[in-house]
Each structure stands twice: as C-alpha cells, then as structure tokens.
Amino acid sequence: MNLKTKFKGFSDFELISIAEPHTDYTDEAKNFAIDIIMERHNEDYKKYANEYWEEYILKNIKTILKSRIIPKSHFLDNLEMKTIVKDCFEKWKEEQELFGIDTTKYWVV
Structure with missing residues (x-):
C-alpha cells in the first residue's frame, strides 16, 4: 500500500494536519495530502484548516x-x-486573567 492509497481514507482535517509546513512528515507525504485535498474539491477545507490552526496555536x-x-x-x-x-x-x-489572584481578599491593614 503506497502513501496516496493510504491517505485517501483520511479525513480532510487529518490531511491538513499532515500537509501543513511545520509538521514532521516528508515532502512526498505532504504533497500527496495536498493533492488529495484538492482532488476532492471540498470547499470546507478552509474551515478544517481554521480548526486545525486554532487548536495548534492554542496549544503552542x-x-x-x-x-x-x-x-x-x-x-x-x-x-x-x-x-x-x-x-x-x-x-x-482571558484564561490568564481568570487564573489571576484576587488581591482584594488579602489586603493588609
């Protein structure tokens, strides 16, 4: 089974996570992933890319x-x-502000 055959079973989200430049996949794998996404003519790939990048950026x-x-x-x-x-x-x-200490409870007179 070659890469292209294997990747055809993957979802668009999974293919985007393979194809993006910062991943550790080979250039061949990235090119196959991009080709498959473009062959599908699915207009939702931008939505999946947005979801992927939001998840990645929030983690990092x-x-x-x-x-x-x-x-x-x-x-x-x-x-x-x-x-x-x-x-x-x-x-x-916003998350960082939620973790802030409420100093009004600890006033020293």
Whole structure:
C-alpha cells in the first residue's frame, strides 16, 4: 500500500494536519495530502484548516508569541493566519486573567 492509497481514507482535517509546513512528515507525504485535498474539491477545507490552526496555536501560544513569527499555512493566507493568532491570543489572555489572584481578599491593614 503506497502513501496516496493510504491517505485517501483520511479525513480532510487529518490531511491538513499532515500537509501543513511545520509538521514532521516528508515532502512526498505532504504533497500527496495536498493533492488529495484538492482532488476532492471540498470547499470546507478552509474551515478544517481554521480548526486545525486554532487548536495548534492554542496549544503552542507561548512559543509562537516568543518567536514573534506567525506560522505559515498551505491553505490560509497571511491575513487569515494573523486573525487566528490574534483570536487565540485574546482567548489565552482571558484564561490568564481568570487564573489571576484576587488581591482584594488579602489586603493588609
């Protein structure tokens, strides 16, 4: 069984997670994944790419913020990636504020 045959059974979301530039798959595997996605003519691939990147960025938000480099995508343009990073940063910031200590309870007189 070759890669192309194996990948045909994968969902679009799984293929996107293979095809994106930062993954550890070989170039051949990435090219097969991209080819299969484009052969399917499924317009939902952008939605799946958005879901994938939101999940990935939320998991790795600190690393992305420290590097100050917006990840590249085969399926989304730079503006869409900036929007996703911005939204994920805002979600992360809200979570951090929820974990903050309520200092009003610990006032020393």
